[in-house]
Amino acid sequence: MPANFADRLIAATRLRKTPLVVGLDPRSERLPIKLRAEDPENLELLAQSFQKFSCEIIDIVAPLVPAVKPQAAFFEMLGPAGMTALASVVNHARSQGLLVIMDAKRGDIGSTAAAYAKAFLGHNSPWGCDALTINPYLGADTLDPFVDSAKKQGAGLFVLAKTSNPGSSMIQDLIVDGETVYVKVATLVQTLSLQTKGEGDYGCVGAVVGATYPEQLAELRSKMPNAILLIPGLGAQGGTAADVAAGFDDEGLGAVINSSRAIIFAYENPMYERLASNWQRAVEQATRDTIAQIAAETNAGRLSG
């Protein structure tokens, strides 16, 4: 039986001394000029350029961070060719020693949920991922097939609790019996985390909590002491390193922080203008700078202490 995902993620985080996860969100109009497809209407060519870009990012960040988070939507947007590219990107990331958190936000009922779990979870699955983001709207029974599969495969899950977008309040912030919906989801996640605990304090079922809601992050950290939080929204979405501080435990563990656009498109940032001619160096520098910011502003700094 493969090791628990929480243990694997924590080991990788300790090894790289940072909880930073780099999001792989390729967009055709923002790729470095050299990598742009000659014909942006040609999905095969676009898929090739997405794959090349993502794999180059992986080569740059593999020595620096524990994991990458491919966003399925950007590959799905290219049809079957995009999905073939996505599989290659996942394989390449794993071959470089990175954990792969597939951001696909899947969710369905019964045997359909089981099919998604079988698709994504574990190194022996068709997509071969280490973890998957999932959506709880359909109810607790629809998470069970994912949890069963994750336990068997040594894989992880991140259940959407409080998402980073401005309108996430519509359902997530509704208050029932004095408790928000996102706290109800967190209570369920905490139960599942405890049931799936590895050798350390954390279980293989975690939660997604946006960096753009620091107060809710603190509340959710306390409601889910055994859940690893996946915190997106740093950088382009407006979250800062200080905003994510509440996500960590005393040892600087218990959370991973995702940044996508601010790192992978760093060459467009005036801050890295001196590196603009070498987009790979801009990506590397942005990764190092983000790691340093997180270390300076949060308990994650203790990982390198």
Added chain:
Amino acid sequence: MPANFADRLIAATRLRKTPLVVGLDPRSERLPIKLRAEDPENLELLAQSFQKFSCEIIDIVAPLVPAVKPQAAFFEMLGPAGMTALASVVNHARSQGLLVIMDAKRGDIGSTAAAYAKAFLGHNSPWGCDALTINPYLGADTLDPFVDSAKKQGAGLFVLAKTSNPGSSMIQDLIVDGETVYVKVATLVQTLSLQTKGEGDYGCVGAVVGATYPEQLAELRSKMPNAILLIPGLGAQGGTAADVAAGFDDEGLGAVINSSRAIIFAYENPMYERLASNWQRAVEQATRDTIAQIAAETNAGRLSG
């Protein structure tokens, strides 16, 4: 600009005189023996058998029903080969004059939602579907990119409101200010339906409401007078034709009823034992029987009057 999806779906429903949609949920262990892959561990072979099975189903049901609903999960479960098969299945369904409702339950924020919309919506999109199921947990702002794209592409959306599974109450039935979450979702869907109305009464944004909850179906019908309801759960999940009666308006429009396993695996049903040696005839007979049941028990019977 392509015609509004609601108008197209209603025209197809009138033409075939039934609101039945056949769900394409291939499962390797239930395929007719002749179609099973020789090596069920070989994803390429499995994908080919899923494609062949789905396309044969399409050929059988195309003269009988207005639409099919492929379940993305079962194809995704086979990795990139499955996704290539899925694209072929969608193409084949459209070539046979069927509308294609992709059941993928996607949902994400901002530009990621826009990427999913671009992937699936409209005949010019990479997957070339007529409609897509989407998840509202992330909030109203995350539906907007889907709605914008659907309007432009003449495509449709079905927003999950009340799903058919036993545990759908967890979030969907929570009551806030005297109103359930599923009614709040319905109120939003109704607004979007009105904003996207075609030449008839219905808009291109509809909702998913499970056949297994007939009372909630009646309530939701009245809350969303301009939304087409996609009603799954007939057959294998326990919903009956009588259970879906409340979904229709006086003309027998306003709803489409999905049945998957009870039709596509009809050859396993003792009721069709006499046809067991000819699985295609069992599928055809189950389709005709389901159409007749819906016509007998609901206003949809008026379509053939």
